[in-house]
Amino acid sequence: MSDIHIIGGGLAGSEAAWQAAGAGLEVTLHEMRPVQNTDAHQTDSLAELVCSNSFRSDDAQNNAVGLLHEEMRRAGSLVMRAADAHKLPAGGALAVDRHGFAAAVTKALEDHPHITIAREEITQLPVRGQVIVATGPLTSAALGAEIARITGTGHLAFFDAIAPIIHRDSINFDIAWFQSRYDKEGPGGGVADYINLPLDRPQYEAFVAALLAGEKTDFKEWEKSTPYFEACLPIEVMAARGLDTLRFGPMKPVGLKDPRKDERPHAVVQLRQDNKLGTLWNMVGFQTKLKYAEQVRIFRTIPGLENAEFARLGGLHRNTFLNSPRLLDSRLRLRAAPHLRFAGQITGVEGYVESAAIGLLAGRFAAAERLERESVAPPATTALGALLGHITGGAEAASFQPMNVNFGLFPDLDKAGRMRGKDRKQALSARALADLAAWLGTRQAAE
Numbered sequence: 001m002s003d004i005h006i007i008g009g010g011l012a013g014s015e016a017a018w019q020a021a022g023a024g025l026e027v028t029l030h031e032m033r034p035v036q037n038t039d040a041h042q043t044d045s046l047a048e049l050v051c052s053n054s055f056r057s058d059d060a061q062n063n064a065v066g067l068l069h070e071e072m073r074r075a076g077s078l079v080m081r082a083a084d085a086h087k088l089p090a091g092g093a094l095a096v097d098r099h100g101f102a103a104a105v106t107k108a109l110e111d112h113p114h115i116t117i118a119r120e121e122i123t124q125l126p127v128r129g130q131v132i133v134a135t136g137p138l139t140s141a142a143l144g145a146e147i148a149r150i151t152g153t154g155h156l157a158f159f160d161a162i163a164p165i166i167h168r169d170s171i172n173f174d175i176a177w178f179q180s181r182y183d184k185e186g187p188g189g190g191v192a193d194y195i196n197l198p199l200d201r202p203q204y205e206a207f208v209a210a211l212l213a214g215e216k217t218d219f220k221e222w223e224k225s226t227p228y229f230e231a232c233l234p235i236e237v238m239a240a241r242g243l244d245t246l247r248f249g250p251m252k253p254v255g256l257k258d259p260r261k262d263e264r265p266h267a268v269v270q271l272r273q274d275n276k277l278g279t280l281w282n283m284v285g286f287q288t289k290l291k292y293a294e295q296v297r298i299f300r301t302i303p304g305l306e307n308a309e310f311a312r313l314g315g316l317h318r319n320t321f322l323n324s325p326r327l328l329d330s331r332l333r334l335r336a337a338p339h340l341r342f343a344g345q346i347t348g349v350e351g352y353v354e355s356a357a358i359g360l361l362a363g364r365f366a367a368a369e370r371l372e373r374e375s376v377a378p379p380a381t382t383a384l385g386a387l388l389g390h391i392t393g394g395a396e397a398a399s400f401q402p403m404n405v406n407f408g409l410f411p412d413l414d415k416a417g418r419m420r421g422k423d424r425k426q427a428l429s430a431r432a433l434a435d436l437a438a439w440l441g442t443r444q445a446a447e
């Protein structure tokens with residue numbers, strides 16, 4: 001009999017199974033492919049990479065995803081072991097031979113004496129036992145409906161409409177100012193909750209022209225048929241409807257006054273706080289299908305964003321994900337049904353590595369609970385802990401959208417708070433790895 005059931009054998013489910021079985025528990029991993037396929041997967045391998053073959057930067061000292069790689073290696077990650085074994089030349093990035101990588105993960109799990117793999121679609125969630133749901137952005141329709149029923153109306157999204165997110169310390173406050181529209185009081189009592197960026201008429205018209213000319217990514221066939229775009233249009237689609245459409249939409253200037261000129265600008269871009277630390281701000285209403293390089297180029301023409309650093313760029317995709325800050329506790333359990341734990345992209349992280357990282361934590365938490373041991377979360381100063389903290393409470397629930405790991409999620413502490421650029425990143429990384437060692441040590445002592 002299995003101690004833990006894991007639904008979904010993607011990046012997160014495979015890593016969760018490895019971690020839980022590594023703690024000595026009997027695990028059943030339920031994967032629906034090849035019985036039932038998704039719109040993006042091509043094979044029946046576990047941990048298939050559906051698009052790019054890159055795990056992004058492998059620089060653990062200067063890049064948050066590189067740091068996450070390193071933390072996962074130190075925590076015994078199967079996904080990282082297979083990635084390292086099948087890596088391809090890609091400069092500072094970790095790119096992998098996708099077939100070799102997925103075959104290695106599949107073999108390791110198939111050969112594991114404590115893991116059983118069941119090829120079946122799960123459509124109902126068990127009412128008891130230890131369960132990890134890791135069915136990803138393309139969760140099957142039947143299970144998606146079941147999760148929506150259990151989590152309640154409006155807490156499961158079926159697509160993401162991501163507006164770019166900017167590091168606050170890269171915004172030029174000689175131009176930007178804080179104000180809420182009509183100085184209206186927000187839920188937190190503030191009347192200056194937004195960062196505002198003003199455009200005069202020539203700047204606005206040049207911006208609209210750049211949006212129209214900018215290179216876009218194509219909608220996939222199955223994305224075209226998803227009936228959501230009218231309610232959440234990409235800005236370039238709005239811009240194409242008329243010169244003033246954006247000025248009457250997300251760039252409307254009404255109720256705002258540029259304090260330096262004491263006048264209402266022709267158009268305004270507003271940024272809304274995106275995490276409790278106040279380090280990340282999202283561009284309100286700026287979901288877009290512009291290519292990433294084009295977003296950086298065009299958005300840096302907005303006054304105040306000349307040197308903007310983006311924690312993530314905009315996008316619009318099919319994606320099933322929970323409002324985790326509202327629904328999940330700090331150990332990834334559904335508050336309303338704590339025997340159900342979630343992992344991977346469905347928890348609102350974004351990316352292969354982040355999905356696997358949350359799988360790693362879910363597997364460890366589930367194993368600790370089954371063994372009646374204390375499950376200690378990684379410190380918030382580590383990449384694992386920062387990511388976990390973001391999705392389970394650090395992010396604003398009302399505007400929650402999927403997030404990559406980035407240094408904006410890390411608490412600034414001590415001297416790292418006064419540092420800038422490379423020095424700051426390196427100090428945050430060094431602190432993370434030291435704190436991780438203490439966490440891994442505590443866990444090993446407990447085991």
Ligand SMILES: Cc1cc2nc3c(=O)[nH]c(=O)nc-3n(C[C@H](O)[C@H](O)[C@H](O)COP(=O)(O)OP(=O)(O)OC[C@H]3O[C@@H](n4cnc5c(N)ncnc54)[C@H](O)[C@@H]3O)c2cc1C
Nearest residue numbers: 008010011012032051052122135136140344345351352355
């Ligand atoms: C089209 C697309 C392209 C992407 N490209 C990239 C990229 O280039 N780089 C990047 O870093 N991230 C990318 N992502 C985002 C994300 O990193 C990946 O989707 C990643 O695979 C998520 O890992 P996961 O384990 O959460 O889900 P998945 O890896 O998708 O695993 C979920 C598994 O659950 C199975 N499943 C679903 N429903 C059921 C069910 N009811 N019963 C049993 N099994 C089920 C699926 O078959 C699948 O194997 C992309 C996402 C999509 C949708």
